[in-house]
Structure formats: structure tokens, C-alpha cells
Amino acid sequence: MCGIAGIIYRQPELYKNLGNDLLRLIQPLETRGPDSCGVGVYGSATHQLKILLFAAEDVSWEEVKHWWEKQTKVIEFDAIANGRRIILDTTDKPLNLAQIKRHLAISFPQVHLMSTGQLLEIYKEVGTAENLFQKYQLNNFTGSHGIGHTRMATESIVDTYHSHPFTSAPDLCIVHNGQISNYYKLRFTLEKKGIVFETDNDSEAIAHYIRYQLLQGYSLEQSLQNLLNDIDGTYTFLVATTDKIALVRDKFAAKPAVIYETPEMVAIASEYRCFLNLPHYNPNAKISEPDAGEIKTWSTTNKPTPHLELV
CATH class of the missing domain: 3.60.20.10 (Aminohydrolase, N-terminal nucleophile (Ntn) domain)
Structure with missing residues (x-):
């Protein structure tokens, strides 16, 4: 129930x-x-790609940020509790999000991509x-x-x-x-x-x-x-x-x-x-x-x- x-x-x-x-x-x-x-x-609406990340374990967020900067232009990378809210400019370099998710899981298995989009933000946890x-x-x-x-x-x-x-x-x-x-x-x-x-x-x-x-x-x-x-x-x-x-x-x-x-x-x-x-x-x-x-x-x-x- x-x-x-x-x-x-x-x-x-x-x-x-x-x-x-x-x-x-x-x-x-x-x-x-x-x-x-x-x-x-x-x-x-940001008119850019908004991504929310969550980490259940300790992670170097600075390394995560550098990883994203290699993928595309990072406009914002803000701390939200044990996660990050990032805004990406994908105008000149569109992202293959399915591929990005796979590579992120390999590079940082403790980081979970919680939501993506122009408007949507997902927040959830035990409690x-x-x-x-x-x-x-x-x-x-x-x-x-x-x-x-x-x-x-x-x-x-x-x-x-x-x-x-x-x-x-x-x-x-x-x-x-x-x-x-x-x-x-x-x-x-x-x-x-x-x-x-x-x-x-x-x-x-x-x-x-x-x-x-x-x-x-x-x-x-x-x-x-x-x-x-x-x-x-x-x-x-x-x-x-x-x-x-x-x-x-x-x-x-x-x-x-x-x-x-x-x-x-x-x-x-x-x-x-x-x-x-x-x-x-x-x-x-x-x-x-x-x-x-x-x-x-x-x-x-x-x-x-x-x-x-x-x-």
C-alpha cells in the first residue's frame, strides 16, 4: 500500500x-x-539541460564536475544535500543521454542520475x-x-x-x-x-x-x-x-x-x-x-x- x-x-x-x-x-x-x-x-524552464545527481556514498564532486566538463559545457554545478543540480549547455554539442548514463555509471558507480529535462527535478529518499x-x-x-x-x-x-x-x-x-x-x-x-x-x-x-x-x-x-x-x-x-x-x-x-x-x-x-x-x-x-x-x-x-x- x-x-x-x-x-x-x-x-x-x-x-x-x-x-x-x-x-x-x-x-x-x-x-x-x-x-x-x-x-x-x-x-x-531553463531552455538548457537540467540534471540532478545523487550519491549514496562519498564521492569527489570536483572529479564528477571535471568529468561533465569533458562531455559538454557546464553552466551551473550546485550542491543540493548529498547530490548536485547541474545545468548543461548542449547547444553546440548535443548529448547522447543513454550513452552518458552508461559512462557515468562506469566512472562513478556511486552516482545516480536522478532526473533530466528542462523543467523536471526529482527528489526522493528513505524517510x-x-x-x-x-x-x-x-x-x-x-x-x-x-x-x-x-x-x-x-x-x-x-x-x-x-x-x-x-x-x-x-x-x-x-x-x-x-x-x-x-x-x-x-x-x-x-x-x-x-x-x-x-x-x-x-x-x-x-x-x-x-x-x-x-x-x-x-x-x-x-x-x-x-x-x-x-x-x-x-x-x-x-x-x-x-x-x-x-x-x-x-x-x-x-x-x-x-x-x-x-x-x-x-x-x-x-x-x-x-x-x-x-x-x-x-x-x-x-x-x-x-x-x-x-x-x-x-x-x-x-x-x-x-x-x-x-x-
């Missing part, structure tokens, strides 16, 4: 509330998932939401939308790498509650197509499946419809891109999800009580629950930016 949550604003003047609102929305869900917490948040937000100073994060997760580990191990959100492409991430019953079959199919898995968490397969569908030219909505047909199990999950959040519920409606809508924002959570924790809770908000097998999508005022590379 895990908890999922998401927020997407309809008015840019509310972007300043994202960090605090997402924290307040996630915290009640810790009773569903006390093992770890994570968020994928979408801030201001509470409060600790996560304090450690990475997320309370004041400004952005258009974000998703979050609290995890109760039922199959794979408890560590940062197995925590949610999962990502498989720039500016794409997912959070998931439930079980994928045909996980091994799905993973085998994706691996035959050259996709490399980093964990044995079944949720990672969802992210890779969506990426593969997008590579085939399908829209996000059609990719999710294909997923409903191909993935067995009981689940609800949220997918976020540069300009959208989508909610998917399995055909049995076995896992909970509730939607809160006002003219200013949309919030999604595993339980209704999460909305009562929002600082600007509106008792007149429209409350609904997705039907079995339903896909719902909401868009921001952002202009969709093309994926830098669907690696």
Missing part, C-alpha cells in the same frame, strides 16, 4: 505555492507508505516527507505542477533508488500505487527492445513502457490507453510531463484515487483527507473519483516542449 498525490495549477500566480502545497498534500499519506517519500516537480522537503529546501519550490509518493515496500528493497518517482525520459516521471501482475513478462518484452532497467521495482516498468510508446509516435493519451490494455494488475498511477498530469486507474478500480478541482487548481490524492490539509482548501471544490479503467488528463499553461531525447 502506497500513497500518490499530484497538483497542477491553472493560474500562474499560484506557482509559488507548489512546494508547500505538495508537502501538505503528501503528509497525510505517510500512514499508507512510511518507508520513503519522493516528488517530481516542474519549475521554470518522511518533512525531512525530504527540509533537506532539499523544497517548501518554497516554485513550479506549475508536481507529483509525489509515499512508499510502503512490499516486494523490492527500501532505498533511495527503489523509491518513487521513476523516470525514463527527460521531463517524464511517474508515481504508482499497486501491483503489476505481469511485470516479468512486460520487463522481458521491453528488455528485448533494448531498454535497460535500473531496479527490480515493478513501477519502473510503467515509466519505460510509456517512453517506448512515445517513441513509437503515440500521444501520451494513446500511450496510456495502450498501457491499460497491456498491463495487468491493480493500480492507480500519475504521469507527469512538461505540461500535463495524467491519472490512470486499473479496470477493477481496486486502488483508490480522489480528484479535487477548483478554477485555480487540480489536486489528486489517494485519500480525500489530504485535501483538507491544503492551506487554501475550498469546501466548494468539485470532488470526484475516476471510474474503472479511466484515464484523466490535465494541462498547464506551459507550452509543451519537445523531449530533448527520449533516452
Whole structure:
């Protein structure tokens, strides 16, 4: 049992509330998932490649920086707790991110590439939401939308790498509650197509499946419809891109999800009580629950930016 949550604003003047609102929305869900917490948040577009790195062990960050400078032009290389947030100028030298990930793992096996993109930043670790937000100073994060997760580990191990959100492409991430019953079959199919898995968490397969569908030219909505047909199990999950959040519920409606809508924002959570924790809770908000097998999508005022590379 895990908890999922998401927020997407309809008015840019509310972007300043994202960090605090997402924290307040996630915290009640810790009773569903006390093992770890994570968020994928979408801030201001850099028009360059933004990468977040995490290291579970000691590493010479100066050596890591020099390694990146050999790959491309480094604009920023900022410390964030036990990781680094870097901005790369890839205008003159586009990066093959799949190749970069492989070479980074060989040169610095203790360093994990947490997220890539123009807007997306993923933060996750073992422990509470409060600790996560304090450690990475997320309370004041400004952005258009974000998703979050609290995890109760039922199959794979408890560590940062197995925590949610999962990502498989720039500016794409997912959070998931439930079980994928045909996980091994799905993973085998994706691996035959050259996709490399980093964990044995079944949720990672969802992210890779969506990426593969997008590579085939399908829209996000059609990719999710294909997923409903191909993935067995009981689940609800949220997918976020540069300009959208989508909610998917399995055909049995076995896992909970509730939607809160006002003219200013949309919030999604595993339980209704999460909305009562929002600082600007509106008792007149429209409350609904997705039907079995339903896909719902909401868009921001952002202009969709093309994926830098669907690696």
C-alpha cells in the first residue's frame, strides 16, 4: 500500500505555492507508505539541460564536475544535500543521454542520475516527507505542477533508488500505487527492445513502457490507453510531463484515487483527507473519483516542449 498525490495549477500566480502545497498534500499519506517519500516537480524552464545527481556514498564532486566538463559545457554545478543540480549547455554539442548514463555509471558507480529535462527535478529518499522537503529546501519550490509518493515496500528493497518517482525520459516521471501482475513478462518484452532497467521495482516498468510508446509516435493519451490494455494488475498511477498530469486507474478500480478541482487548481490524492490539509482548501471544490479503467488528463499553461531525447 502506497500513497500518490499530484497538483497542477491553472493560474500562474499560484506557482509559488507548489512546494508547500505538495508537502501538505503528501503528509497525510505517510500512514499508507512510511518507508520513503519522493516528488517530481516542474519549475521554470531553463531552455538548457537540467540534471540532478545523487550519491549514496562519498564521492569527489570536483572529479564528477571535471568529468561533465569533458562531455559538454557546464553552466551551473550546485550542491543540493548529498547530490548536485547541474545545468548543461548542449547547444553546440548535443548529448547522447543513454550513452552518458552508461559512462557515468562506469566512472562513478556511486552516482545516480536522478532526473533530466528542462523543467523536471526529482527528489526522493528513505524517510518522511518533512525531512525530504527540509533537506532539499523544497517548501518554497516554485513550479506549475508536481507529483509525489509515499512508499510502503512490499516486494523490492527500501532505498533511495527503489523509491518513487521513476523516470525514463527527460521531463517524464511517474508515481504508482499497486501491483503489476505481469511485470516479468512486460520487463522481458521491453528488455528485448533494448531498454535497460535500473531496479527490480515493478513501477519502473510503467515509466519505460510509456517512453517506448512515445517513441513509437503515440500521444501520451494513446500511450496510456495502450498501457491499460497491456498491463495487468491493480493500480492507480500519475504521469507527469512538461505540461500535463495524467491519472490512470486499473479496470477493477481496486486502488483508490480522489480528484479535487477548483478554477485555480487540480489536486489528486489517494485519500480525500489530504485535501483538507491544503492551506487554501475550498469546501466548494468539485470532488470526484475516476471510474474503472479511466484515464484523466490535465494541462498547464506551459507550452509543451519537445523531449530533448527520449533516452
